[in-house]
Amino acid sequence: MKQCTHADALPHPDPQPLSETCLECLADGSHPVQLRLCLTCGHVGCCDTSPGQHATKHHKDSGHPIMRTHEPGEEWRWCFVDHVLV
Incomplete structure (x- = not known):
């Protein structure tokens, strides 16, 4: 099983989250499907099911490797680099 490095x-x-929602979606006039929190800087972005895929875009632009769900009652984390749940 692959491990996160x-x-x-x-x-x-x-x-701490830098915003309550995906600010990029607000600027685009779109609605985020699910929110994700960057565990390096606190950026809040939308998931890949959302039109803008802003959490993944943030990873690609910043290189920050791990995000976690920012949805109530969920606790999972994802490493974009190693492609594994953390």
Whole structure:
């Protein structure tokens, strides 16, 4: 099973969200389907089911490797680099 090589470098505790929702979706006039929180900087972006796929775009632009769900009642994390749940 593949392991994440980036989790040990994450800040503790998780960063505070920089916004309540995906600001890129607000600017585009679209609606985010699910929200994701960058665990490096706190950027909030929408999931890949959303039209803008802003969480993935943030990873590609910033290189920040891990995000977690920003949905109530969910706890999972995803490493974009290693393509594994953390």
